[in-house]
Amino acid sequence: MPTIQHADSYYAASANPSPDRPALSGSTRTDVCVIGAGFTGISAGLFLAEQGFKVTVLEAARVGWGASGRNGGQIVNSYSRDIDVIERTAAPEQAALLGKMAFEGAQIIRQRVARYGIQCDLKDGGIFAALTGKQLDHLEQQQRLWERYGNDKLSLLDQADIARRVGSSRYVGGLLDMSGGHIHPLNLVLGEAAALESLGGVIHEQSAVTRIEHGQPATVHTADGQVEARFVIVAGNAYLGNLLPQLAAKSMPCGTQVITTEALDEDLALSLLPQDDCVEDCNYLLDYYRLSADRRLIYGGGVTYGARDPANVEALIRPKLLKTFPQLEGVRIDYAWTGNFLLTLSRLPQVGRLGENIYYSQGCSGHGVTYTHLAGKVLAEALRGQAERFDAFASLPHYPFPGGRLLRVPFTAMGAWYYQMRDKFGI
Numbered sequence: 001m002p003t004i005q006h007a008d009s010y011y012a013a014s015a016n017p018s019p020d021r022p023a024l025s026g027s028t029r030t031d032v033c034v035i036g037a038g039f040t041g042i043s044a045g046l047f048l049a050e051q052g053f054k055v056t057v058l059e060a061a062r063v064g065w066g067a068s069g070r071n072g073g074q075i076v077n078s079y080s081r082d083i084d085v086i087e088r089t090a091a092p093e094q095a096a097l098l099g100k101m102a103f104e105g106a107q108i109i110r111q112r113v114a115r116y117g118i119q120c121d122l123k124d125g126g127i128f129a130a131l132t133g134k135q136l137d138h139l140e141q142q143q144r145l146w147e148r149y150g151n152d153k154l155s156l157l158d159q160a161d162i163a164r165r166v167g168s169s170r171y172v173g174g175l176l177d178m179s180g181g182h183i184h185p186l187n188l189v190l191g192e193a194a195a196l197e198s199l200g201g202v203i204h205e206q207s208a209v210t211r212i213e214h215g216q217p218a219t220v221h222t223a224d225g226q227v228e229a230r231f232v233i234v235a236g237n238a239y240l241g242n243l244l245p246q247l248a249a250k251s252m253p254c255g256t257q258v259i260t261t262e263a264l265d266e267d268l269a270l271s272l273l274p275q276d277d278c279v280e281d282c283n284y285l286l287d288y289y290r291l292s293a294d295r296r297l298i299y300g301g302g303v304t305y306g307a308r309d310p311a312n313v314e315a316l317i318r319p320k321l322l323k324t325f326p327q328l329e330g331v332r333i334d335y336a337w338t339g340n341f342l343l344t345l346s347r348l349p350q351v352g353r354l355g356e357n358i359y360y361s362q363g364c365s366g367h368g369v370t371y372t373h374l375a376g377k378v379l380a381e382a383l384r385g386q387a388e389r390f391d392a393f394a395s396l397p398h399y400p401f402p403g404g405r406l407l408r409v410p411f412t413a414m415g416a417w418y419y420q421m422r423d424k425f426g427i
Contacts, residue, residue, distance in 0.1 A: 004065065004206065007065070007069075010334070010335040011185065011186035012069070014184065016119060016187050023205065023224060023225075024207040028228070030229050031055065032233060034057040035232065037065075038064060038067060039368065039372035040237065041376075042193050043373045043377065046112070046196045048380045054200065055202070057193075057196070058209055059206075060207065062206075063190055066237065069189060070186075070339030071185050071339065071369060072280075073185045073298065074369060075181045075182060075370055077103045077106055077177060077370060079102065080365035083098065086348070100150070109188070112195070112373075113188070119187060120188040121183060122181065125176065125180065125275060127277045128282055131171060131281055135172075154176065156175055157176055162174045166272075166277070166279055168272075168325055174279075207224075208222060216230075218358060231359065235361060236362070237364065238341050239340065244354070247350070252305065252342070253341070256338065256339060258339070259300070259321065263295050289321070299324075310338060313337060342362055345401050348365070348396050349365070349371060351390065353394070359379055
């Protein structure tokens with residue numbers, strides 16, 4: 001079979017050196033077989049290896065090939081649906097547990113970077129940018145909510161404040177979260193994978209899983225081999241395909257697009273983001289952007305439901321970039337790519353267990369960099385018999401999309417159009 005390489009992105013072009021890992025061949029035994037070498041799988045594997053488990057990771061392509069190596073690189077706290085939504089729908093004890101965990105993923109990332117010396121251009125500071133007074137009011141409520149759950153690194157920005165941090169006239173204010181920030185995501189997951197291997201973990205690339213055979217132990221099959229494992233962790237997210245139809249039925253892959261400019265003059269780069277914050281706006285279909293370590297503007301946005309690859313990513317995203325930063329008219333775009341995330345109807349993650357020993361986490365709904373690191377820890381805890389935090393996630397309801405797999409794309413697109421109109425007219 002042909003070797004699958006990383007997407008042609010800025011991240012792949014600037015990735016730290018990483019070895020090619022051999023495909024699985026023959027039979028092997030392990031304590032835990034992890035399916036997927038992205039943030040969820042590598043995070044779980046690393047936590048387990050630190051606890052003395054023998055871990056084997058099977059990856060269909062390369063480490064970080066999917067969303068973990070293609071995303072906007074922003075460390076954004078909480079979940080795609082915020083804690084207040086969970087408070088309204090979950091039992092008080094469950095909501096309290098999930099609220100306490102909402103800021104843990106960012107802490108885990110910083111701990112990993114420090115402990116293993118991962119070079120991934122970590123920067124502190126993330127801004128939620130409000131385009132309307134209504135959005136700014138919501139950010140003020142969000143500040144109070146997050147402070148109630150222990151985030152004491154928040155500052156509300158008025159129009160003058162945000163103008164000093166973002167060189168755009170679009171915003172009426174914002175919320176600065178200094179516990180947020182940004183990273184080179186592919187280099188982060190590559191560094192975490194190397195850390196896992198340093199503890200005895202084994203990663204097989206180019207090893208797509210073809211089926212999972214339930215049992216004690218479970219047997220995970222690829223085209224050229226099989227792994228017998230006491231436990232299996234399924235962490236394929238938007239790239240899992242139909243390996244487990246019961247998971248695919250309650251989620252939908254969606255694409256998001258990213259472009260990266262040529263390296264900018266230092267003065268120009270500093271005029272865009274003087275404090276080197278990352279930014280996302282507050283629209284339903286939001287834009288997000290930041291500077292790379294070599295002063296390129298990385299700008300993303302848009303959603304394609306059903307994960308279709310647009311014919312011309314630059315044509316979709318450049319107008320958004322220029323609406324925010326018209327001073328970049330004529331700037332060259334060096335990289336443009338798309339990547340998939342997995343959407344759930346509730347926009348909350350789906351966590352659970354199939355049978356006695358097959359665990360999964362999926363459906364970050366575009367909010368995955370921090371959640372996936374938390375999910376890895378929660379999955380590792382569950383395998384060690386500490387299931388309270390796992391159960392808090394597992395008790396969240398998993399809803400099917402209206403219309404089933406056939407109609408989920410048009411129905412979801414109609415819903416998104418409604419929210420886009422609300423954003424456009426400030427409703």
